[in-house]
Amino acid sequence: xxxxxxxxxxxxxxxxxxxxxxxxxxxxxxxxxxxxxxxxxxxxxxxxxxxxxxxxxxxxxxxxxxxxxxxxxxxxxxxxxxxxxxxxxxxxxxxxxxxxxxxxxxxxxxxxxxxxxxxxxxxxxxxxxxxxxxxxxxxxxxxxxxxxxxxxxxxxxxxxxxxxxxxxxxxxxxxxxxxxxxxxxxxxxxxxxxxxxxxxxxxxxxxxxxxxxxxxxxxxxxxxxxxxxxxxxxxxxxxxxxxxxxxxxxxxxxxxxxxxxxxxxxxxxxxxxxxxxxxxxxxxxxxxxxxxxxxxxxxxxxxxxxxxxxxxxxxxxxxxxxxxxxxxxx
Amino acid sequence: xxxxxxxxxxxxxxxxxxxxxxxxxxxxxxxxxxxxxxxxxxxxxxxxxxxxxxxxxxxxxxxxxxxxxxxxxxxxxxxxxxxxxxxxxxxxxxxxxxxxxxxxxxxxxxxxxxxxxxxxxxxxxxxxxxxxxxxxxxxxxxxxxxxxxxxxxxxxxxxxxxxxxxxxxxxxxxxxxxxxxxxxxxxxxxxxxxxxxxxxxxxxxxxxxxxxxxxxxxxxxxxxxxxxxxxxxxxxxxxxxxxxxxxxxxxxxxxxxxxxxxxxxxxxxxxxx
Numbered sequence: 166x167x168x169x170x171x172x173x174x175x176x177x178x179x180x181x182x183x184x185x186x187x188x189x190x191x192x193x194x195x196x197x198x199x200x201x202x203x204x205x206x207x208x209x210x211x212x213x214x215x216x217x218x219x220x221x222x223x224x225x226x227x228x229x230x231x232x233x234x235x236x237x238x239x240x241x242x243x244x245x246x247x248x249x250x251x252x253x254x255x256x257x258x259x260x261x262x263x264x265x266x267x268x269x270x271x272x273x274x275x276x277x278x279x280x281x282x283x284x285x286x287x288x289x290x291x292x293x294x295x296x297x298x299x300x301x302x303x304x305x306x307x308x309x310x311x312x313x314x315x316x317x318x319x320x321x322x323x324x325x326x327x328x329x330x331x332x333x334x335x336x337x338x339x340x341x342x343x344x345x346x347x348x349x350x351x352x353x354x355x356x357x358x359x360x361x362x363x364x365x366x367x368x369x370x371x372x373x374x375x376x377x378x379x380x381x382x383x384x385x386x387x388x389x390x391x392x393x394x395x396x397x398x399x400x401x402x403x404x405x406x407x408x409x410x411x412x413x414x415x416x417x418x419x420x421x422x423x424x425x426x427x428x429x430x431x432x433x434x435x436x437x438x439x440x441x442x443x444x445x446x447x448x449x450x451x452x453x454x455x456x457x458x459x460x461x462x463x464x465x466x467x468x469x470x471x472x473x474x475x476x477x478x479x480x481x482x483x484x485x486x487x488x489x490x491x492x493x494x495x
Numbered sequence: 496x497x498x499x500x501x502x503x504x505x506x507x508x509x510x511x512x513x514x515x516x517x518x519x520x521x522x523x524x525x526x527x528x529x530x531x532x533x534x535x536x537x538x539x540x541x542x543x544x545x546x547x548x549x550x551x552x553x554x555x556x557x558x559x560x561x562x563x564x565x566x567x568x569x570x571x572x573x574x575x576x577x578x579x580x581x582x583x584x585x586x587x588x589x590x591x592x593x594x595x596x597x598x599x600x601x602x603x604x605x606x607x608x609x610x611x612x613x614x615x616x617x618x619x620x621x622x623x624x625x626x627x628x629x630x631x632x633x634x635x636x637x638x639x640x641x642x643x644x645x646x647x648x649x650x651x652x653x654x655x656x657x658x659x660x661x662x663x664x665x666x667x668x669x670x671x672x673x674x675x676x677x678x679x680x681x682x683x684x685x686x687x688x689x690x691x692x693x694x695x696x697x698x699x700x701x702x703x704x705x706x707x708x709x710x711x712x713x714x715x716x717x718x719x720x721x722x723x724x725x726x727x728x729x730x731x732x733x734x735x736x737x738x739x740x741x742x743x744x745x746x747x748x749x750x751x752x753x754x755x756x757x758x759x760x761x762x763x764x765x766x767x768x
C-alpha cells in the first residue's frame with residue numbers, strides 16, 4: 166500500500182518535471198521561429214545599418230544567431246537549470262535579478278487578489294447554490310455572468326475612472342508614490358497602491374469560482390444524504406454546515422489552485438492599466454521589446470507556479486479527504 | 496397566456512442573435528467611415544449627433560465602436576471555429592487511437608493549460624511576427640483545450656457502450672467507428688462548445704490587442720480603441736472608454752446568453768420545461 170503511494174507520488178513529480186520541460190521547449194521554439202530579427206530589434210534599425218558587415222557578423226557570432234536551434238535550446242536549458250537565466254536585453258541585467266524584483270513588486274498584490282476571489286467566490290457560490298432560484302441566487306449568477314463577460318482591463322479602466330480620476334481618493338497608478346525615495350516608502354503606501362489592481366483582479370476572478378461552486382452546491386443539495394438529513398429533521402443551516410460545506414470543500418480547493426493561472430493572466434492586463442511594475446508588465450515589455458531571455462524566464466517561472474499549484478492541490482486533496490487517506494479510492 | 500421557459504429561451508436566443516448579426520453587418524458597412532478624421536470636431540463629449548462623442552482626431556466613436564465590434568465578432572467566429580475543429584480532431588484521436596495517442600493528447604492539454612492564456616498569446620503572437628495573423632493563430636491554439644477534454648471524456652464513455660463494441664467485433668476499423676457512430680453523438684456537444692468559445696475568443700482578442708500585440712493601431716479594433724482611451728482618461732475624457740467597453744461587455748454577454756440558450760434547447764432533458 167505504502168509503496169504504491171510513493172510510486173504514485175514519484176510519477177506525479179516526473180510528470181510535472183516533463184511538463185515544465187515541455188513548456189520551456191515550446192516557449193523557446195516559439196520565440197526562435199519568430200520572423201522578428203533579434204539583431205535589428207535590439208540594436209535598432211539605424212545602428213545596424215551604420216555597422217559594417219564585419220561588425221554585424223561579429224555581433225551575430227556573439228549572440229550565437231547562427232548555431233542550430235536545438236543546440237541553442239540545450240545550452241539555454243542547461244544554464245537555466247544551473248540558475249543562470251541569461252541577461253535581459255531590455256534592462257541589461259541578469260534575468261533572475263529582474264524576476265526577483267518584479268515578483269516582489271506584484272506577488273503580494275496577486276496573492277491578495279487570489280485569496281479574495283477564492284474566499285468571496287466560495288461564499289457567494291455556496292450561498293447561491295443553497296438558495297437556488299431565489300433572488301440571492303439570481304443576483305449572484307447575474308453578477309457572475311456579467312463579470313465573466315467584462316474584460317479585466319475594462320473593469321480596471323472603470324475603477325481607475327471612478328476612484329482615481331473622478332473621486333480622487335486612490336492613486337492613478339504605479340506601486341509606490343511618485344517622487345519619494347525607495348527607503349521612505351511605507352507599507353501603507355504600497356497597500357494603498359495595490360487596492361485598485363487587486364480589486365479589479367478579484368472582482369473578475371470571483372465569477373468563475375462562484376459559478377462552479379454553485380453547481381457543486383446544487384448537486385450536493387439534491388443528493389440522497391441531504392434528503393435523509395432533512396427527513397431526520399435537521400434544519401437547512403445545519404445541513405449546509407455539516408453536509409454541504411464539507412463536500413464542496415474539495416472541488417473548491419482544486420478550483421482555487423487552478424485559478425493561479427487566471428490570476429496571473431489577469432494581472433498582465435491589470436498591471437498594464439495601472440502601470441504597476443510587476444511580472445505581468447515585465448512580460449508585456451519583454452514581448453514588445455523582443456527581450457527573449459526575459460520572456461522565457463517569466464514563462465518558465467509562471468509555469469512552475471501553475472504546475473506547482475496543481476500538484477499542491479493534489480497533495481492536499483490526499484491529506485484532507487478521509488477516503489483517500491484511508492486508501493479506499495473514490 | 497403563460498409563457499413557459501422554452502419560449503422565453505427562444506426569445507432570448509432570437510434577441511441576441513438579431514443584435515449580434517445587426518452589429519456585424521452594420522460594422523462591415525462602416526469600415527471606411529470609422530477611419531474618417533475631422534479636426535473641427537475633436538474631443539466632443541457625447542451629444543445627439545455623436546452618440547459616443549469623438550476622440551482627439553475627431554473620429555466618431557460610435558462608428559468606430561460598431562466597426563471594431565464587427566471586426567471582433569468576425570475574428571471571434573473565425574478563431575472559435577478553427578479552435579473547435581482542432582479540439583474535435585485532437586479529442587477524438589486521443590480517445591480512439593489507443594493509449595499512446597491518448598497520453599500525448601492529455602499531455603498537450605496540460606501543457607497548454609500550464610501557461611496562462613495571455614502569456615501564451617504573447618508568445619505565439621511573437622512567433623508569428625505580431626499583427627493579425629498572430630492573433631488568429633494564437634487564439635486558435637490556446638482555446639481548444641477545454642472542449643478537447645470534454646469530447647475526449649465523451650468518446651471514452653461511448654467506447655464502453657454496447658453498440659460500439661458490437662461494431663468493433665463485426666470488424667469495423669477504429670476510425671470507421673469514429674466517423675460512423677461517434678461523430679453524430681458528439682455534434683450537439685461540439686456546437687454548444689463552439690458557441691461558448693466565442694465570448695472567450697472575443698475577450699482574448701480584445702485583450703491581446705489592448706496590450707499592443709494584436710491588430711495594428713490603424714485598425715478600428717476594440718483593443719486599440721480602449722488602449723488609446725487610456726491615455727486620455729486622466730484628462731477627464733471618460734466617454735472614450737466607457738461606451739466602447741460597455742458595448743463590448745454587452746456583446747460578450749449576449750454570446751453567453753446565445754450559448755446557454757442553444758445548450759438548453761438542444762438538451763432533451765429540459766424539453767418539458
